[in-house]
Amino acid sequence: MTIKTGEGPDIRSSRLAQEEYSKNFGDIHPPLASHEAYVEADRCYFCYDAPCTVACPTSIDIPMFIRQISADNVKGAAKTIFEENILGGMCARVCPTETLCEQACVRQEAEGKPVKIGLLQRYATDHLLEEGDKVFERAALTGRKIAVVGAGPAGLSCAHRLAMHGHDVTVYDARKKAGGLNEYGIAAYKSVDNFAQREVEFLLSIGGITLELGKGLGKDLSLAELRQKYDAVFLGMGLAGVNALRAEGEDLEGVVDAVSYISDLRQSKDLSVLPVGRKVVVIGGGMTAVDAAVQSKLLGAEEVTILYRRGKEQMNASEYEQDLAQTKGVTIRHWVKPNRLIGVNGKVSAIECEYTENTSGSLKGTGETFTLNADMVFKAIGQNFIAAPLNGSAEVVELESGRIRVGEDRRTSLGDVWAGGDCIAGGEDLTVAAVEDGKVAAEAINAFLNA
């Protein structure tokens, strides 16, 4: 990211007093105290074939863990969660529960107030991480070795499950830290106190998992080499590419890729040194757009506007996230697309927008335009899979719609290679879905190795 402060567009750091940063980026959902958890747990009906569990991509036995909380067995509750979702702590923080378990909760139907499953899950998992109890043991060692590419939710989930089965796992990641989007994506206020790293430590405590950081596929490693060296390979490298705006002025200074800005923010030890525009425009309609917009606002931007080319219902950001953005003072404008970015001395200063409409299934500009002043423009219109690092293999991993094609068991077109997370076709852009991919693939790999 190259942002220079000075004349022209108003982009600068230290917009706020120091204490405001810690206040703004504090935990967005303060954890439940134990009595609150008891009371909330009491609201669970312990449904038969519980709709919440059905709605959970990792099938956590939610009524069971809530009953365990209720019965003062918090450790047992955490184990119930981790058995299905080893990243249950992060998922408790970042899952769009309002469209998953909590939407399915029968209390949602009964009274519009679901049991706070996410907060209860956090209560249980936090407890276990704080106590540091060991809940998982490895099976007898098999001597089999598996390479996992990508230390994000999919890769870590896969590695943990494989380690449980007694296999030895090496996890490679191009970045300096493990955690993937848990560490580099996700708004800071959803994962405070270095939680992503603490969770990685917890996950690794099972043993048998070696992290090889700073090693990326296509640079330091090749798939062919991994396949030769290991009994199986799991690919969970996520989406490395950022979609381009394809609008005039995209290269102007001050036009920033939201994903890397969020990453910089997450890695920043002192948020006051992070420059942010006075007037910020975010282009996109997903979680990344909301995270960039809200965090800009929290860093002290005066005006933050999200431009989305379709309507509220089509936004990938959940309704909860949209509400959060608006509560934090972000304006969301629907049915608007950027036509071109206007610059002064090579720096962005405004954005020309055009209203859009959906006529007979295709989105078109109406011709009516307006101009928004902007000191900083975030691109958050999605990411794409970069297949190049896979190339050079003797055999090619087949793709589908630009991502890796997998079967039900997350096996790729190569018999000893599995994949999961955002890099696979049909990937849902959800942490919890990536965790499930990793888990399913690990079980399939285990079965393959035992066959």
Place this chain on the structure above:
Amino acid sequence: MADISSNFLGIKSPNPFWLASAPPTDKEYNVVRAYEAGWGGVVWKTLGENPHVVNVNGPRYGAIHGNDRRLLGLNNIELITDRSLEINLEEITRVKKNWPDRALIVSLMVPCEEQNWINILKRVEETGCDGIELNFGCPHGMSERGMGAAVGQVPEYVEMVTRWCKTHSDLPVIVKLTPNISDVRQSARAAHRGGADAVSLINTINSIVGVDLDLMAPTPTVDGKGTHGGYCGPAVKPIALNMVAEIARDPETQGLPISGIGGITTWKDAAEFMVLGSGNVQVCTAAMTYGFKIVTELAEGLSNWMDEKGYSSLDDFVGQAVPNVTDWKYLNLNYIAKASIDQDLCIKCGRCHIACEDTSHQAITATVDGVRKFEVIDDECVGCNLCVSVCPVEDCISMVQMTEGTDPRTNKPIDPSYANWTTHPNNPSAIKAAE
């Protein structure tokens, strides 16, 4: 406005709500506060002989809570008053003089010797109190010394002491019964034979309220040890209701006035005790949980209900449900009911299904045509009401009587006539009688 004033054994009070003999009625200070709050009467905490008893100096209470710390049951190991007889008598005299319109009953417990009772009765009469209640119920501490429940558990003693009191005093005598017996009617009959003007029940139930799994000792724990205490509060209400009803419908004690006690927390609880034959009610745990102010809700709620039902005085409804309490053998076996689930109210939690499927009659579906749906299978439903009991939504499942056609479970036509076990062919006694 309905008249909720009460006349129990000729003792008048502005409402039927008395505070039971217990910690809330141990001192003038508390009793005056209760009267100020609107309580109709109090039964003064049990007096004993000098030297007065002592209490433990550690915890006296233990509780059962719901998840939100709602107190569901309370257990205590407190003894009778631990203040001197003189101080209590002096306070009682003063309170009665200052509050002539309120009932003031004095609870008594002395050793089982006639002279001991004669002695205390004379002194109590001088206070001007409205009556006495004989504490034959306290299940802990005092019972180890041959008093309280130790008396109440022996009908002969109940009758004997009651008779002494009736012989040596003109005050109305209420005999407070212990539930820690196998058949409460035996104690009530004994009190009746002894000439009791009324019985009051229930006293507390012997209990260990919980065990501290770290200390390996019952709670409340006094220096590492615990003892059984007396259980009370909302949890004991069903037990008390049954005992009240048993006495109310017993031909031997029919008409014997009853002061109902046991977990009364709301006006509705009180009304339930009264329709089962209690002329008035006594309250303790609810006051100890929430303070004396609750009497406002009790009185106001009862009055509103009476207005709604057209009852002008307490006598209009006291005992009204007694004729409908019967023995199992007289229940109509031709009455057929089936559960019915209101699909509009159903939130699809599936509790009815799993309860029925796992533990009962396999009479509720989980899916219909592959869709999550809970429906009663009349062919299997025995009308047991378990689904109604476990359903979290009020009125979602109801029991609907079948009045015509054939019961699909038994394939027998609905018989509109009444028939009970006494005449049922499967009843060996019935067959014998027929022969």
